[in-house]
Amino acid sequence: MNPYEKRREELAELDKRHFLHPTSPIKQQQEQGPAFIFVKGEGVYLEDINGKRLIDGMSSLWNVNIGHGREELAQAAAEQMKTLAFSSCFATFSNEPAINLAAKLAKISPKDLTTTFFTSGGSEANDTAYKLARHYWILKGRHEKKKIISRHRSYHGVAMGSTSATGLKPFRDFTNSIAPDFYHVENLSAEALREVIDQEGPDTIAAFVAEPVQGAGGVHIAPDDYFKKVRKICDDHDILFIADEVITGFGRTGTYFGLNHYGVTPDLMCFAKGVTSGYAQLGGVMLSQSIFDDLKKHSTGTLLHGYTYSGHPMACAVTLKNIEIIENEKLIENAQKMGEEMLKGFKWLQDKHDLISEVRGIGLMGAIELHSSTKQAAPMIVNKAAELGLICRSVVFDHMDILVFSPPLIITKQEMDKMIDILDHAIYSVEQI
Template sequence: MTETVVSSALAPRDHREPNRLWHTFCDMNAVARGPEFVVARGEGVWLWDESGDRYLDGTASLWYCNVGHGRREIADAVYRQMTTLDAYTVYGDFSNAPARDLSERLASHAPVVDPRVILTCGGGESIDTAAKLARRYWAVLGRPERTHLISRTGGYHGLNGFGTSIIGMERFRTGYGRLIEDTSVVAHDSAAALEAEILRVGPERVAAFFAEPVIGAGGVFLPEDDYFTEVARICDKYGVLFVVDSVICGFARMGNWFGIERFGVSPDMIVFAKGVSSGYLPLGGVVVSGRVADPFWNEAGNPFMHGTTYAGHPAGCAAAMANLDILEREDLFTVSLEVERHLDAALRTLSGHPLVAEVRSGMGVMGAVELTGEALDDLGITTAEVFAEARARGVILRPVPRALLVSPPLIITWEQIDHLVSTLAGALDAVAARHGATAVRY
């Protein structure tokens, strides 16, 4: 297959009217002065800009397009649902069949004892839901002092109120004044650090511990083999609720439904979003164990006064059900494990590149290529520069401060993986040459 080499990826558009869109996660001053990159359509692992140039979507947008772009059956399911019941709230005793069916389906696969499902519109809302529920749970049990929430360095939990407060990356926490209090962050790779922090705060004050199966947006950090077994033991020992953030890791990205199954533990709550609908419509939620649900479901007078307008959205749930049908029908749970192995092998060929300090991959369809301190700190190379070079060559990656991240759709082929990695290698070579680094082949 001959892949398109894009020469116009960063070429200015002919703007016929002022742009009023405030982009997120960016310096808007720079975006407003430069050309926008306008995505016009998608099919499979490919995207096209409005000039007709093609790009391999090496990040499944933001980790979510697990089944690939342009799946007609999902669009058809949404159309059928919207022509029957477009939307309606699930507040109070209101319900709808797609929300009930999706909740039952997710509960049937969740590694949680006696699960219930709260639906939301995305990962950030789901984290806030889980955090508030953890605190409310202890309050209704007569332990309102148990409000403290612990998370991990590098952990990304969205940027809503609680998510910003427990995120493990300081750059997302600064500049906003006082955030939600009674939170702390521990080393992502040390169960002992978690236990030490519980003891420092006081077990009687700790409500919950939040962790991703694999740290995703924070740089793709894989846990040690026994990490989650030990974490589950510690949480159980001190009565701390164990909340797994599977927003990135779920729905076959790690070869199973929620990612955490690879470690053989049963959390108290699982937060999900992204791959549940492959992003075709916004959807998320929290799987809640029977232990946590019990005082709300089986005792009168304990309402959980929390919810979102579009939670249980019938069309969103229909999109998710069609997406899950694809995951199961095409056995992307098994396929993803094969993709994981090939992606890992391909990325590790970059380990010898003079700009590369470390490759992290091999657990899930995701990986990180971290640049060396010399490249970043001495030569002034940025991951954004490598990202731009790769995009100009037709591959989209995700730059974070010290690494380039990949998380392609699960339907990616071996040939497309090799194209992704060889394009990244070429981008690294070009940037190295531009900065006078030795681009020795590896």
């Protein structure tokens, strides 16, 4: 046994004994250990402890937008940590990176979104949005407005509120008591939203939350007029509209934010993931100017909500550098261009393989849906693709059998062609079983 194999076995045993993995099969972890132990990332590639290189076709968790191994972000973190690694933002304390980032976000976000509450990630951002929406109505004397409506096949995180909003039932079934006052409607029908509002009564509903493109639920893309209808329904019934841009923000869909495709501005907008490209933990909620004005007007005490790392100086400094790279390297434009290439490749695969029923994509978010009669083919394709050097994910909830993709925004045509070629071989291998 060479030293690398020995080290991998040692780490695998420690992993099995001491590391409870997120969103992973517990028995598989105990019996087989980690599928990969990654030691290096460079560009669109991850490298494991044995030297195997794989295209990161998921940007890890939809989030490594600028790719792996960017020394500029390491330098930004180090420089900030040398001067001010951390300070609290409670009790109106502040720091320069957080102030500059909040101002930058106001410039690049959909119009009217002017103010940011910082969190450590997407689940916290979603929980914060629901609490702020309810608190907003309390301040306006409308205590009965507390229900949150979300969509089937949505994913909003795994904190208690965000789990309750998530429209994938297995996530809610994980615990035996979810938060009250959460409701779910059909995911692509504005009329279904209207019906639930009429049924529950608009005076009981605080907010409607939706991803511009449903990511973890299978990359479901709404009809062109869906969000304009949703915006009008919310306005007509005095309901806040929360956009969950945790996956779709910062160039992923070929625009800065997913809702840019639909010409709609939400009242609150959650973000995380691509805002730092995974180099630091940061998320947040942006508020419209009118919501912020009402909070200032009606609030008489302390905003009793906050996280230890809200406005973390180092994370904010990394975020500013990440956004600078996205803009300077025109990665949003590249996401649009390479997204067209990815969808073209998916259509070529669909023409070639009877296993595929549908393909879809928007920017560098894409999905390959398989025929329902071949249930559970997607996980087998994922495993085969990994053997061949490509990381992707399967979605098998709610009678779906889908492959999903979100490669880094830096991906080139050559790398995209390689990704499609590996998929071709992986799908063919599964078809032969």
